[in-house]
Amino acid sequence: MRIGVDYYPEQWNRELWKIDADLMAKTGVRYVRMGEFAWSKLEPRDGEFCFEWLDEAISIFARNNIGVIMCTPTSCPPLWMYETYPDIARVGTDGNKVQTGIRAHRCLNAPMFLYYAKRITEILAKRYANSRAIVAWQIDNEIEAYPCTCEICRGLFRDWLIDKHDTLENINAAFGNSVWSGEYSDISQIQPPTAYPMAWQNPALCLEYSRFSSDMAVKFINDMAMIIKCVNQNARVTTNVWFSQNTPDFYKLFDLLDFVSYDNYPPVLIPEEEGEVYSHAFQLDLMRGVKQSNFWVMEQLSGPTGSWSPMSPTPRPGQIKGYALQAMAHGADTVMHFRWRTANTGAEMYWHGILDHSNTMGRRFKEFADLCRTAAKLNVIETTQIVSEIAILYSPDNDWAFSIQPQTEGYDYIEQLKLLHASFTRYGANVDIISPTADLSRYKAVIAPAMYIYEKEATENIYRYVIKGGTVVMTNRSGVKDQNNNCIMEPLPTVYRELIGAEITEYDPIGTLEQTIEDFSGSQFTCTAWCDILEPTTARAYAEYKDTFYEGSAAVTMNRYCSGVAYYIGTLCDYKFYDSFAANIMKQTGIPRLMELPRGVEVTTRTNGADDYIFFFNNTEQEVHITLPKAMYSIIDGGDREKLCLKPFDMDIVRK
Structure with missing residues (x-):
């Protein structure tokens, strides 16, 4: 190294x-x-x-x-x-x-x-x-x-749009330019987003300019x-x-x-x-x-x-x-x-x-x-790799689209991914974060948070994975927009409705307000920011809301679909819910869990196919002690270890 x-x-x-x-x-x-x-x-x-x-x-x-x-x-x-x-x-x-x-x-x-x-x-x-x-x-x-708006970039953006949409009429349709009398009658009228707040401007235009700017980089x-x-x-x-x-x-x-x-x-x-x-x-x-x-x-x-x-x-x-x-x-x-x-x-x-x-x-x-x-x-460990049984899907399109139109106070796309990631790694699991179009077949669980922008290849990829026996976890604000960043006129979560076995009858952007959900075991958790009110069709309620006018409605669902299972989390919860939920998903899918890890201790495994090397990292300001399931050889200090004593921000690496 x-x-x-x-x-x-x-x-x-x-x-x-x-x-x-x-x-x-x-x-x-x-x-x-x-x-x-x-x-x-x-x-x-x-x-x-x-x-x-x-x-x-x-x-x-x-x-x-x-x-x-x-x-x-x-x-x-x-x-x-x-x-x-x-x-x-x-x-x-x-x-x-x-x-x-x-x-x-x-x-x-x-x-x-x-x-x-x-x-x-x-x-x-x-x-x-x-x-x-x-x-x-x-x-x-x-x-x-870089969102440059010089004349060269304006011209290239127009060319990029024509290459993608073929005609000015198609661009008008894709952008929904009948709103606010925004229809283009000449290509010269196409301009990049202005200095106005993004949320005030055409979201289709803004997303296309983000894509264009990225393509230029x-x-x-x-x-x-x-x-x-x-x-x-x-x-x-x-x-x-x-x-x-x-x-x-x-x-x-x-x-x-x-x-x-x-x-x-x-x-x-x-x-x-x-x-x-x-x-x-x-x-x-x-x-x-x-x-x-x-x-x-x-x-x-x-x-x-x-x-x-x-x-x-x-x-x-x-x-x-x-x-x-x-x-x-x-x-x-x-x-x-x-x-x-x-x-x-x-x-x-x-x-x-x-x-x-x-x-x-x-x-x-x-x-x-x-x-x-x-x-x-x-x-x-130079020739070792990380092999994961869990994947989280990250989408640049979703990241850009949420930045263009923030959903409610306290709702953040990346933070939602981080919370889910933290809960699965809490139990010592390796986690890959990959493209929604990547091969999912080797994973026992796939987490697909906030699949906001519809992408045909990604949607088919998720369905194919579940049909073949995979377990997927989806979350609120999925299936909301088409590829042009316009809302889909169908019951949410639109293209994923059949997969999750439920419809969203209404949603409540509660922002900083806090409410309560209760899961199937009777455990209660705090939720905030966003609440999808779910009506199961083929799904079962995993958790229900306990307050306000939709008390008793499903907040989290579980649906068996073909050979696989699809979960849907309709709200944003505190870390305690995600920790509990991740533990259940790992148990159901047979992914090994380390249940006694002190909070803040991170465990990752790299392997060369013959030997596994386990990294124990104490990402806290307190000394921690960890009992290993058996004596293991420390790569850093040499010798076998049955217990690890890690000072703040200390790491040991043991060979399994």
């Missing part, structure tokens, strides 16, 4: 490069990432290239057997480019150019930006793509589905990757992502890339409220599920963060090591810490790295060094 750091030689005096490389090698650093913000150093003036400094930096690290992840610098065009070609600047939803001076303000479709981006990428590729020192390539940095990344691959087809190429304001479609983004990379910044403060989900296990499982393969963390928490907001608290003892190992437990084979040195200049000078401004090897450095020593012991 490989530990690395992000490094910026262009920001430091040359004398430090060798000092840093020597210390990294001594500490156990395997990789460095560099170059993503260095365009002005690589091309200080149009057509004037300077690579000698980068050659020197790479050679220093190579002499220390430290591999280099080379980044293309296209996130930060030099100021001379903005000055010479002002049209490369992105245009906001208000129609005004985004002010330049910080990063990522270029339009991905601007012709002159693309010319220069392709040129610098090709020159870098020809210079370094066959270098033995380069272990991988990163395209751009934290790419987003995907095209840009693929075009740059192809340039590198043309020089060296064996080059390993990726891009790094995070959950951003304009999150692209991860499935499309990484489809043609070699592996997924994620920027991971888990919280350092543990919330006092017991049921609040704070673990980044969900994000890590989602990243692994994008290509259903192990992935990299390209940026990992190293210290207090502070740039876009005031500084956060510093990582607590154990978190730097523990959170890196947590990422590995969920499928990360390489973890790169951001950054080696805390910047002395610029807006990110308070986004702390391993070494502080003081240039001393403090507490965080010592913990990082301990992490490197531990990672060196984990070669035995």
Whole structure:
């Protein structure tokens, strides 16, 4: 397992490069990432290239057997480019150019930006793509589905719509443009969403623009990757992502890339409220599920963060090591810490790295060094994978659509997925988070929350899975919209009505109000935000409402369909319900459960087919003790263990 750091030689005096490389090698650093913000150093003036400094930096690290992840610098065009070609600047939803001076303000479709981006990428590729020192390539940095509204993007959006819908009449029909006299009589009238709140605008238009913007980001990344691959087809190429304001479609983004990379910044403060989900296990499982393969963390928490907001608290003892190992437990084979040195200049000078401004090897450095020593012991798990019996379906379309039209106060798509994920992992289960169109046949249980936007392939996939004997769990706001983000004029949940064996006679968006449901065993739970009032046809009530005018109506149902079973959760509940529900689902489907885990302890298993390696991570601020079912060998400390004593944010890995 490989530990690395992000490094910026262009920001430091040359004398430090060798000092840093020597210390990294001594500490156990395997990789460095560099170059993503260095365009002005690589091309200080149009057509004037300077690579000698980068050659020197790479050679220093190579002499220390430290591999280099080379980044293309296209996130930060030099100021001379903005000055010479002002049209490369992105245009906001208000129609005004985004002010330049910080990063990522270029339009991905601007012709002159693309010319220069392709040129610098090709020159870098020809210079370094066959270098033995380069272990991988990163395209751009934290790419987003930028909603640019410049004239180029407007024209491309119109072309994209015509390619998809064929005619203006079809676009009018798909958008429902008879509302508010919005029908287009000429293609020139098609405009991107404006600066008005999304909920005020045509939801079909808004969703299509999110799809278009994502497609443009995907095209840009693929075009740059192809340039590198043309020089060296064996080059390993990726891009790094995070959950951003304009999150692209991860499935499309990484489809043609070699592996997924994620920027991971888990919280350092543990919330006092017991049921609040704070673990980044969900994000890590989602990243692994994008290509259903192990992935990299390209940026990992190293210290207090502070740039876009005031500084956060510093990582607590154990978190730097523990959170890196947590990422590995969920499928990360390489973890790169951001950054080696805390910047002395610029807006990110308070986004702390391993070494502080003081240039001393403090507490965080010592913990990082301990992490490197531990990672060196984990070669035995490098060839392992995570095999899951449970899958959760994540849909970019649903994510975008809920952002366009928020349903009610307290209703959040991602939070609903996190709650369900947390409840199944609570019992030590591996969980994959995958596309609704992925192969579901190997899973004993599939969780399909809020399947809001109808997608024919996904719907057929879910039906096929249940018909063949699978167990599916669906939730409120499923089957609401068609593919164009317009409401379907049928009883909810429309296309899933037969599958769940119930109809929704009415719904109540209760927001922050709280109500009570009671399940079949007599246990009562709090629900909030949303209440579907269900009338079973072939289903049975799993839980019923206990108050307000729909007291006694079904809130949760269970339906046997062909050879399988479909559950439907019509409301949003507190964590206690989801924990109880997950335990029942796992019992019914024969998925093993660890029933005595202390809350906050995460258990994940990686396997090579012959041996299983179980990761026990204490993601709490209290010491915990765990009794193992039998003596197991500790990969980290050596020797057999019958009991584990884990300090806060500590991890042990045992061979089953």
